[in-house]
Amino acid sequence: AQSVTQLGSHVSVSEGALVLLRCNYSSSVPPYLFWYVQYPNQGLQLLLKYTSAATLVKGINGFEAEFKKSETSFHLTKPSAHMSDAAEYFCAVSGIQGYQKVTFGTGTKLQVIP
């Protein structure tokens, strides 16, 4: 079965500091990978996606993620955190058991400290 692991259910950073949210997946074949963001009382919004093109993927709001096959990782980064980045972030994978099955990680809540 495909799986996704997000290390750290809560991450705190200072405003202006680097944001690093970790995501590892289980697969022997390149999957499709996604990062979504959820603001309070809202649905999920796509931040970025990896679909076997460039390994460094740029998304919205200054976020980017790098696909590393050797480490089976797809960590999300942003050079400088903003207060508006406070939200919950989910990594998701599909393509291992067929693209119609999507597996989400357990999520990481990002707190930005002024």
Next chain:
Amino acid sequence: EAQVTQNPRYLITVTGKKLTVTCSQNMNHEYMSWYRQDPGLGLRQIYYSMNVEVTDKGDVPEGYKVSRKEKRNFPLILESPSPNQTSLYFCASSPKDYQPQHFGDGTRLSIL
């Protein structure tokens, strides 16, 4: 405006009383899916649909039913709800199964 619309947004009901959560998308998407979100567990896929009359189970289908009679609608049916189905539910759609999904705003179900 492109959107996925879920109704109701909030519902408190009792064990065993059948309920339906509706989901409608206006983007002509082929793929639709239902998820439940629980603290510490993230989102788990309940059912998905590749197109009209084509549905299949996700990871946690027990106690749920779905139907896809029209491309735009994908209702989630709880025939005999139980307290362990108290959760936040999301409907999502995408043009094809491998593409990013658009999510509704969620339905918070409480089953007493």
